[in-house]
Amino acid sequence: MRSDRSQSAPLGIKIAAAVGLAFLHLPILLIFVYAFTTEEKSYQWPPPGLTTQWFAATWARPDVWQALGLSVQVAAISTAIALVLGTLCAAAVSQTRFFGREAISLLVILPIALPGIITGIALRSAFSLAEIPFSFWTIVLGHATFCVVVVYNNAVARFRRTSGSLIEASMDLGADGFQTFRHVILPNIGTALLAGGMLAFALSFDEVIVTTFTAGQQQTLPIWMLEELVRPRQRPVTNVVAMVVVLATLLPILAAYYLTREGDQIAGAGK
Template identity: 65%
Template sequence: MLSKTPSKQSSGERSSMFLKLAALGTLLFLHIPLWLIFIYSFTTDESAYTFPPPGLTLKWIPQAIANPAMQDALFLTLRVAFLATAAALILGTLAASAVYRYDFFGKESISFMLVLPLALPGIVTGIAMRSAISLMKIPFSFWTIVIGHATFCVVVVYNNVLARFRRTAGSQVEASMDLGANSFQTFWHIVLPNIGTALLAGAILAFSLSFDEVIVTTFTAGNQQTLPIWIFSQMLKPRNRPITNVTAMLVVLLTALPILFAQQLTAHSSDSDK
């Protein structure tokens, strides 16, 4: 037993060194491309993707922000994301409450059905909605985009709220009613404060899902261009590379920062529960 220990330890450490390098490699592979987006936003090269950049400049940033096509796409995307998130908040919270509070036939399939639009390839949801919309002869519009987005956003709100319900002691609701509060007072004073951060985190995730979505949107949009679709079209036929570079950087910042915040929200409340 004792004699074997040294050899065991040394081989353990050797594999750990290799492991560290491999893990670091994967991590860099995941992150270097995002850093490049930032570098290219400042390149002076307007017509190619030359690396290293021939020179650096700040001039594209105001130009990109002032670009009307980009602005239109951005505002459309924000409006879609806002409405889709609102719908997802209501539908997701209702579904989570029903699943948490009651037993009913088919309860196990609810989660499965809600996660389907996100789990199946986007193209399935996309073409399915496209065929329904065309079969019903509904005109493609802003609203068809919103309906599509809300559908795949419900599950993130649902999951967040249901997880919070399950961590919150059920006896709190009973205690509140026991002390004289009716269902509505209990919801306002006890349930809402308990699930508040879960709702916020779910809303942020839903918002950024919607903000980024391109595949389903391609099928449910008419001639509307959301920001991701605008970037996609710029990649297909590059007309204005510097503007696209800067927009890409702004999108990374706009989505990454709220997500970090949402992670913090859910992490903190799980700490305080323990």
């Protein structure tokens, strides 16, 4: 909405919006307080005292490190696969016209449009039908499937903003397909891919619903947390891990936001 009159909102709207935003953010901030509580056995509020001892305790936990390591590996490989598949798909859909383009967009979105439990159980039953044992790679397979859409969306948006005649201009000036990809396409979609990749990483790093179906005995960090939620062993350690996860996902999201904003200016400059 655009309004030339600079006016301020009615008080009711202001309050409702502020309360709504507070509702979104306060619970996450609360985690930060609990990471410092001295209380071990319950979720008592207010905390009886504050301490930093749980950071050291968490640091010394091999199971946390193991879960973190697995999550990072899974996220990195899933992101790499999603980058390749999502970019190929976006390029095909936005650079050429062919029968069934709409169906392909739908196909890419389906893994996150359907409830995660359906994706999870479908993959699990397919693994069991095909007698594939659970492993690192079955987790990656599930994650890459729903990460494709994030990369795809970012890449398609950028392709749409990039003038189609740039590719023709490059070929006209003597660059073959590979040179055009290297010198024109990649620099123009680069930041969008980086942003998509970061979001895909955050999505994979955080995923739990599909993972419970595609992981065997292996624990990613979210699976570890889920275990702690269902059967708490050492609550303060969970608090610290939760806080670190919030901080760790914050950075790629902020980076992705600034990358795509910057990208808009780059892509818009040719117009």
